[in-house]
Amino acid sequence: MLKGYDASKYDRPSVAVDVLLFTIEAGELKILLVQRNEEPFKGRWSLPGGFVKADESLDRAAIRELGEESGVENIYLEQLYTFGDPKRDPRTRVISVTYMALGAKTDWGLKASGDVSAAKFFSVDNLPKLAFDHQQIFHYGLERLRSKLGYTNIAFGLLPEQFTLTDLQKVYEIILNKQLDKRNFRKKILTTDLLRSLGKKSSGGAHRPAELYRFKKKEIVYTD
Amino acid sequence: MLKGYDASKYDRPSVAVDVLLFTIEAGELKILLVQRNEEPFKGRWSLPGGFVKADESLDRAAIRELGEESGVENIYLEQLYTFGDPKRDPRTRVISVTYMALGAKTDWGLKASGDVSAAKFFSVDNLPKLAFDHQQIFHYGLERLRSKLGYTNIAFGLLPEQFTLTDLQKVYEIILNKQLDKRNFRKKILTTDLLRSLGKKSSGGAHRPAELYRFKKKEIVYTD
Numbered sequence: 001m002l003k004g005y006d007a008s009k010y011d012r013p014s015v016a017v018d019v020l021l022f023t024i025e026a027g028e029l030k031i032l033l034v035q036r037n038e039e040p041f042k043g044r045w046s047l048p049g050g051f052v053k054a055d056e057s058l059d060r061a062a063i064r065e066l067g068e069e070s071g072v073e074n075i076y077l078e079q080l081y082t083f084g085d086p087k088r089d090p091r092t093r094v095i096s097v098t099y100m101a102l103g104a105k106t107d108w109g110l111k112a113s114g115d116v117s118a119a120k121f122f123s124v125d126n127l128p129k130l131a132f133d134h135q136q137i138f139h140y141g142l143e144r145l146r147s148k149l150g151y152t153n154i155a156f157g158l159l160p161e162q163f164t165l166t167d168l169q170k171v172y173e174i175i176l177n178k179q180l181d182k183r184n185f186r187k188k189i190l191t192t193d194l195l196r197s198l199g200k201k202s203s204g205g206a207h208r209p210a211e212l213y214r215f216k217k218k219e220i221v222y223t224d
Numbered sequence: 225m226l227k228g229y230d231a232s233k234y235d236r237p238s239v240a241v242d243v244l245l246f247t248i249e250a251g252e253l254k255i256l257l258v259q260r261n262e263e264p265f266k267g268r269w270s271l272p273g274g275f276v277k278a279d280e281s282l283d284r285a286a287i288r289e290l291g292e293e294s295g296v297e298n299i300y301l302e303q304l305y306t307f308g309d310p311k312r313d314p315r316t317r318v319i320s321v322t323y324m325a326l327g328a329k330t331d332w333g334l335k336a337s338g339d340v341s342a343a344k345f346f347s348v349d350n351l352p353k354l355a356f357d358h359q360q361i362f363h364y365g366l367e368r369l370r371s372k373l374g375y376t377n378i379a380f381g382l383l384p385e386q387f388t389l390t391d392l393q394k395v396y397e398i399i400l401n402k403q404l405d406k407r408n409f410r411k412k413i414l415t416t417d418l419l420r421s422l423g424k425k426s427s428g429g430a431h432r433p434a435e436l437y438r439f440k441k442k443e444i445v446y447t448d
Contacts, residue, residue, distance in 0.1 A: 012236035012237065012238055012239070013236065013239055013276070013278075014236055015236070015237055015239065015319055052237070052308070054310070054317065055310050056310065057308055057309055057310065058306060058319070079305060079306065081303060082282060082303065082306045082321050084276070084281055084282035084321065086278070086279050086280065086281065093278065095321075097308065097319075150375065151374065151375040191415075
């Protein structure tokens, strides 16, 4: 129930969005960071993000901020979690609604805007010191990403239209940062009902031809 | 990245919390609603909730509002989703950070406070018309609750310390609103790694003694 608004009791916080964009490059899990060109934390790296405008939805704000600061467009963003510790920003109370995305492109065309001086993917194992509580947000996001591999199709953004289970296992191993048992992986992934067999085989190259699969859906779905 | 705050461009919204508290009573899935005693939507039922205070965390606000409006305390709340459509509240822009909980008590001791006139559990199949966009929030929460049964221990709040797989299946069937195949249910739930067998049997009553289980954790965990 929403009570009548009494400004003396309930100071309005600012509301921001921040985006965790993960990708795989050169066999490594990476995350997009931007370098701040304004105080506070000027010069420090942070997640792309910024304040929500009065007339835009949260989803729209996340897409806009990601585009403005890094040049990245056409990426599916999923809301992750809202961080609201009263002291998380030194200026004023700022509540951050965070979004997560996972994607792969051959050329991201990264382009930093006016209020950030650089935009760059960093290996998750080798991050610089981040502004605000973005280190905490990053750790939360990475854990949720790893967890979601088990029961969602979140990896679809990292695979081509058609792929083998070996391709898929490679992506899982990179994100989870550990080797998986081939038999268990296949058994588990095929019980999730997320994949559809294409009933044909890859040409194989140096290997035996392997069965090809695709994700049934290309938006986030959860297993039953 | 959080830019410098410019009030002319970024009007501060109000931030509220709203709580979806589900329970099972008399074999039915129910949700807690409160009846509004103030405009807008005076007299309409809604989710318990209200504005976040300047110095409190979002979690703390959700616990406080639930307690103030319904008398419910000592319930584990998990953040669900943040709703931020610019027009979702007729007064001003209000962003709602929603929380979900699932619990069972023999006596909830419901007690409505000053700005709500009643607090009551309603069967999810028979809800009154709700205030604001709470119907949409309810549908989102119910879907997520059903989905989470598959890969989290979210049902722990509805079961006693020790239970049989038959007890557990009954809870799942009520929440999912459908009958489950006993063999499939057992197979699936035992692969999730959420339960621990107690290595002993129930006394059984009219039935054959059945193996007793407990949840490994009593906070929300996700399966690997």
